[in-house]
Amino acid sequence: MNSETFQLAGKLIAANYVHHATQGLKRVESLVQSLIAQRRLPDEGWNDSTVEHFMSCLSQMDSNNFVGNVGVGEREGRVWSSVVAKRHFYMTHGIGRSGDISANQPKAAGSSLLYSLTNLLALDALRLCGAKRTQQALVLPVATGMALSLVLQTLQALPALSVTAPSPSTSTDPGSSAPPLLPSSSPLPSVGVPGAPPRRLVVWSRIDQKTCLKCISTAGLSPVVVGLVRRGDALHTNLQEIERILQMQAAEVVCVLTTTSCFAPRSPDDVLAVSRLCQRYGVAHVINNAYGVQSEQLMKSIDSAMTHGRVDCYVQSTDKNFLVPVGGSVVASPHPSFIEALSQLYPGRASSSPIVDLFVTLVGMGRTTLRKLLATRKELLEYFCERIGAFAVEHGERLISDPRNDISLALSLDSLPPDSVSLLGSKLFYKSVSGPRVVVKGSRKSVCGIGFAGYGAHCDDFPSSYLAMACAIGVCREDIDVFMKRLEVAWRELHVATPPERASARPGRTPDHPVDSPLPSPGAVPPSGDSSSSSSSTLSSSPAVAIPLKPVLPKLPSPECHPVSGLAPPRSPCRETPSTELSAVASSCTEVTPVWVKQWMETCGSTMEEAKAAVDRHPDRDFVLVFARTQGKGRGTNNRNWLSPVGNVYMTVAIRKARLIPSREFLLPLETALVTLNAILRLEPHLSYPPKLKWPNDVVVNGQKISGCLIEEHRDYRLVGIGINVQEAPEVTDGGRPSGCLAQFGAKCSAEELAGAVFDVFLERLTTLHDGTRPELIAEWRAHVDWALPVHRRDAQRTLVRALEVTDWGQLIVEDANGRRETLTSEYLW
Numbered sequence: 001m002n003s004e005t006f007q008l009a010g011k012l013i014a015a016n017y018v019h020h021a022t023q024g025l026k027r028v029e030s031l032v033q034s035l036i037a038q039r040r041l042p043d044e045g046w047n048d049s050t051v052e053h054f055m056s057c058l059s060q061m062d063s064n065n066f067v068g069n070v071g072v073g074e075r076e077g078r079v080w081s082s083v084v085a086k087r088h089f090y091m092t093h094g095i096g097r098s099g100d101i102s103a104n105q106p107k108a109a110g111s112s113l114l115y116s117l118t119n120l121l122a123l124d125a126l127r128l129c130g131a132k133r134t135q136q137a138l139v140l141p142v143a144t145g146m147a148l149s150l151v152l153q154t155l156q157a158l159p160a161l162s163v164t165a166p167s168p169s170t171s172t173d174p175g176s177s178a179p180p181l182l183p184s185s186s187p188l189p190s191v192g193v194p195g196a197p198p199r200r201l202v203v204w205s206r207i208d209q210k211t212c213l214k215c216i217s218t219a220g221l222s223p224v225v226v227g228l229v230r231r232g233d234a235l236h237t238n239l240q241e242i243e244r245i246l247q248m249q250a251a252e253v254v255c256v257l258t259t260t261s262c263f264a265p266r267s268p269d270d271v272l273a274v275s276r277l278c279q280r281y282g283v284a285h286v287i288n289n290a291y292g293v294q295s296e297q298l299m300k301s302i303d304s305a306m307t308h309g310r311v312d313c314y315v316q317s318t319d320k321n322f323l324v325p326v327g328g329s330v331v332a333s334p335h336p337s338f339i340e341a342l343s344q345l346y347p348g349r350a351s352s353s354p355i356v357d358l359f360v361t362l363v364g365m366g367r368t369t370l371r372k373l374l375a376t377r378k379e380l381l382e383y384f385c386e387r388i389g390a391f392a393v394e395h396g397e398r399l400i401s402d403p404r405n406d407i408s409l410a411l412s413l414d415s416l417p418p419d420s421v422s423l424l425g426s427k428l429f430y431k432s433v434s435g436p437r438v439v440v441k442g443s444r445k446s447v448c449g450i451g452f453a454g455y456g457a458h459c460d461d462f463p464s465s466y467l468a469m470a471c472a473i474g475v476c477r478e479d480i481d482v483f484m485k486r487l488e489v490a491w492r493e494l495h496v497a498t499p500p501e502r503a504s505a506r507p508g509r510t511p512d513h514p515v516d517s518p519l520p521s522p523g524a525v526p527p528s529g530d531s532s533s534s535s536s537s538t539l540s541s542s543p544a545v546a547i548p549l550k551p552v553l554p555k556l557p558s559p560e561c562h563p564v565s566g567l568a569p570p571r572s573p574c575r576e577t578p579s580t581e582l583s584a585v586a587s588s589c590t591e592v593t594p595v596w597v598k599q600w601m602e603t604c605g606s607t608m609e610e611a612k613a614a615v616d617r618h619p620d621r622d623f624v625l626v627f628a629r630t631q632g633k634g635r636g637t638n639n640r641n642w643l644s645p646v647g648n649v650y651m652t653v654a655i656r657k658a659r660l661i662p663s664r665e666f667l668l669p670l671e672t673a674l675v676t677l678n679a680i681l682r683l684e685p686h687l688s689y690p691p692k693l694k695w696p697n698d699v700v701v702n703g704q705k706i707s708g709c710l711i712e713e714h715r716d717y718r719l720v721g722i723g724i725n726v727q728e729a730p731e732v733t734d735g736g737r738p739s740g741c742l743a744q745f746g747a748k749c750s751a752e753e754l755a756g757a758v759f760d761v762f763l764e765r766l767t768t769l770h771d772g773t774r775p776e777l778i779a780e781w782r783a784h785v786d787w788a789l790p791v792h793r794r795d796a797q798r799t800l801v802r803a804l805e806v807t808d809w810g811q812l813i814v815e816d817a818n819g820r821r822e823t824l825t826s827e828y829l830w
Helices: 003-009 015-038 048-059 082-087 109-128 144-157 210-218 239-252 271-281 296-308 336-345 353-394 418-430 477-493 535-541 607-617 662-666 668-683 751-768 774-784
Strands: 136-140 201-205 222-226 229-231 234-236 253-259 284-288 313-317 329-333 399-402 405-412 437-439 444-447 450-453 466-470 574-579 596-604 623-631 649-656 691-694 698-701 704-714 717-724 800-806 812-816 821-824
Touching: 003 015, 015 048, 048 109, 048 353, 109 136, 109 329, 109 353, 136 144, 136 336, 136 353, 144 210, 144 253, 144 284, 144 313, 144 329, 144 336, 201 210, 201 239, 210 222, 210 253, 210 444, 222 239, 239 253, 239 271, 253 271, 271 284, 271 296, 284 296, 296 405, 313 336, 329 336, 353 399, 353 405, 353 477, 418 437, 418 477, 596 607, 607 623, 607 649, 607 704, 607 717, 623 751, 649 751, 668 691, 668 698, 668 704, 668 717, 668 751, 668 774, 691 774, 717 751, 774 800
Parallel strands: 201 222, 201 253, 253 284, 284 313, 596 623
Antiparallel strands: 136 329, 229 234, 313 329, 399 405, 405 466, 437 466, 444 450, 574 596, 623 649, 649 717, 691 698, 698 704, 704 717, 800 812, 812 821
16 A cells, blocks of 8 residues: 555545554554665564565565466466465465576566575574674575585585685675675685596584485485594594595595584584684585574584684574474575575575575564574573483483583483383383484494494494483473473383492493593694694583582581582681581492581681691591681692682692592592582583693683692691682783683682582592592593693793693603603693
């Protein structure tokens, strides 16, 4: 209706009513105009009537809906069923033309406009989710596997082009801070040499999902399967093997195919490190980001890879990320020329159904609702981990999770008899629970003619069967609660009793499973990945851990005790709380019943000196804990001053030597670092960067020192002084490693809570481990060390050395710039 129509209407009904209605329609037209002009998601989603109004307007732009139109061709948008026609908003011509899926269609101006807008909205959504360097996106009416196959065929067909990085220019998007779209003529990195034999190989980082392998086969190419590196419960990208293949066969490789979104225990591939390898060897890089759009962490890793290395494109599903029916995918790239080449490779027209679904959903969501959905999913992941973690403790299992994989988690099934493991999945399915996947240890399968051992677990020798789950966009708290109830019922129905030996195992630890993954040998590249990677790729080497759960330890009887740490607030400058309540727990683990005393102080000179005094007063105690909010004479290694502002942990744990077997006493510095690390992960499993270890007893996050310890001897006790930067990062004035604090990486816990967790972990470890565990302790330590961290000797020259290996007795093998190696026992590195 135009202005003349409204004037005529004013002669039939009251003019003021017509005016009021006109204003309402103008507001709708304003929304449409803004959408077409700004080419991005509306801030607030449209209501259904506005969406239907716009879709009706678009459909009237297609020739099959013209009044009086007559078609005499073989394809004129004829649809017999009115239900089908309504489902498609009467837009029945599809999208694209023969030879180019993104080409405008003369018979369907409305459908062509719809497709152009959908591609722009998808691009804006990807940028909003973290991949700001994305320059162009193409929505395809095929699911992720077929889209990947088309991408691989496009790479194989592309001629050699000059390598030109995207150049910045003024953004055409007034509402976005992302880089602008580049012209379609922007060159694409070289993928081949004219006249050379065709490339046939795809280097594929293993993920046990059939589609990922079949897309290579469908494209007529051959996969080169690269196994993952297992560290503890986590599976990481084998960067050494990828580089070895590229060194030998780069001329035959179409691309390296990596994966971000995946089910635990697999970690997302280190796309930044791989992008640098691809850039170095002139090989294309494709990222399978199937359901990774919902993870800001994954999207930012893709953005970093596009910024600092080579990414030709990344592919994601529409249904898994945007809550639409199955059938579509989005191919995105920092190179518009690649999207143009992909569009021209698509044969014939295509269905507009997935495009309609995505467009209607995105304009209905708007930026605000999409952000809320993403934030809710992230919050619920923590809740999901807590619920599965509590279930694991109750049933003698463990939660399997990785800070880098913030979508999926898993539950070990070690206590189930082998013949009952697969039944768990069936029982859940028949209880109307969809989504969880039971992976049976040692399963074998052949996919595309390639045999895989341990199929489903992404590696040949994962030590456990497990139940994998995902906390995906759209899930709600009620879904998790109902699932947990049905899981409990299904578990009981399997009639499995928890074995006593597992009931006493400490939570969060893999029971009786040695870590036999590749470890660095002298002269080898550290297992954490590309040694040339800068600190921006610290996530690449992050070892995942089974997230430590809340301690199964008795709480102090006093109602005034802190609910997490068990420390009682002081009534006076000093208060002591002896207890023997741990004996009930420890009696099943050791012949000696431990007794302990905790001492809380507002301030003191040194917790180390206070602990010595407490030991003198309580010579019958096995453990003594002294905690202070601040200390005036804190000491570090070599009697260095330890600054002690309020907000951090300052504590000393005294341990009777009788509680330490000789090998444990020798390795106490390494074990202290593990205790601190596990305590941090127990309270803060989702820091923005994973905490790691630096030999012999420091915890570092993103290369910054978070904690350290000092070990001394007094009477028949070992005294372990521990300092952890929780809220404050004191300035380093003596040239040592820069300090950081947990709060800057997203931690919310208090110093009191963390001190209590450290003490609890000490008690758990020292009352549940027996002689003969030295190899297990060393393996655990190796799995958490930051091999890529540069270290220096604290000498006049500050000699830079490279850590190669930790020996079976905890010594560090290092190599200097001249290739000279030596084994360190107590030297001080920073």
